[in-house]
C-alpha cells in the first residue's frame with residue numbers, strides 16, 4: 047500500500063507530520079566538514095567573499111592574506127583567537143551553525159575551538175582574483191613601488207591543514223605570475239620547504255622575504271608555550287633548506303616573552319642558531335597581551351611561571367603592549383645582538399611593513 051492510501055484525513059496528516067519531522071531542519075548553507083582528525087580537530091569549509099585585507103581594513107601599512115582561520119599549533123600567546131571567535135559568531139548569526147554547533151565551535155573557555163575547528167577558505171583563489179584587481183587599482187604595480195602583501199599575519203599559512211588543502215601553495219602559484227610585488231611570509235612550519243620551487247619562481251619577478259618564526263631553542267620551554275608547534279631543530283632545518291636554495295629567509299623572534307625568553311643567553315642562542323642556519327636577518331618584538339590572548343596565556347603563566355603573574359598583571363593592566371621603557375631596552379638589546387652576529391640592524395617587521403603605534407606603557411623591567 048502506498049503512503050497514506052486508504053487512511054482518514056487526520057491519520058494522513060499525522061503521518062505527513064511524522065515524515066516531516068524526520069527531515070533535518072532547513073539550514074541555509076551549513077558549513078561542510080572537510081576532514082576530521084582522531085584527536086578531534088575538524089576542518090570546516092568557508093567560502094570567503096575576499097581574502098586580501100587592505101591596510102584600511104586592518105590599520106597596518108600592508109595588505110594581508112590568511113588562507114585559514116584557526117591553527118592547530120595552539121600557541122598560548124596567539125592573538126588570532128579573536129578572528130576565529132568573530133567568524134564563529136557570524137556563521138551562527140547567518141544560520142550556518144546551529145546553537146549546539148555554536149557552543150561546540152567556541153569550546154568551554156572560548157579558545158579551544160581556535161585549535162580544533164579550523165576554517166579552510168576553500169574557494170580563496172577566485173576571491174584572490176577579484177581582490178588582486180582591487181589591489182592593483184589601489185596603486186599596486188605596475189610602475190609603482192608596491193604595498194607589501196604579507197601572508198600569515200593572523201594564522202600560520204603552513205599549519206598542518208596546508209599539507210592536505212594546499213591553499214597557500216595555490217596563492218603563491220598565482221602571485222608568482224605577477225611582477226614587482228613585495229611579498230612577506232611568516233610561518234613556524236618546515237612545510238614551507240615543500241614550496242621552495244614556487245618561492246624561487248616568485249622571487250624571480252618580485253621581492254620576497256620569508257620569516258621563520260621561533261621564540262626559543264629550548265625544547266621544554268617551547269612545549270609550555272606552544273601546544274603543538276614544530277620543534278626548533280626542524281624549523282631551523284627548513285630555514286637552512288630555503289637559504290641554500292637562494293630564498294631570502296630569516297628568523298622572526300616574536301613574541302619575546304618578558305622575564306621568560308628576553309635574557310641575553312636565550313636571545314644569543316637564537317641568533318647563533320639563525321647564523322648557523324644561513325638566515326639573512328633576525329627580527330624580534332615583545333609580547334602583546336590582547337584581550338583575546340589573556341584567558342589562554344595567563345593560565346599557562348600561572349602554571350609554569352607563577353612568580354611572573356603579578357608582574358605581568360601590573361605591566362599589562364589596561365593595555366596590550368609592553369611598557370615603553372621595556373620596549374626601548376629590548377630593542378637596544380636586539381640591535382646589539384644583530385651587530386654582534388652580523389645581521390642588518392632594524393626593529394623587525396615594523397621596519398619593512400610598517401606598524402600600528404603602541405600607546406604609552408608602564409614599567410615592566412627587562
Ligand code: SF4
Nearest residue numbers: 117120121124201202
Ligand atoms: S602558529 Fe601562529 S597562528 Fe598558529 S597558534 Fe601559533 S601564533 Fe597562532
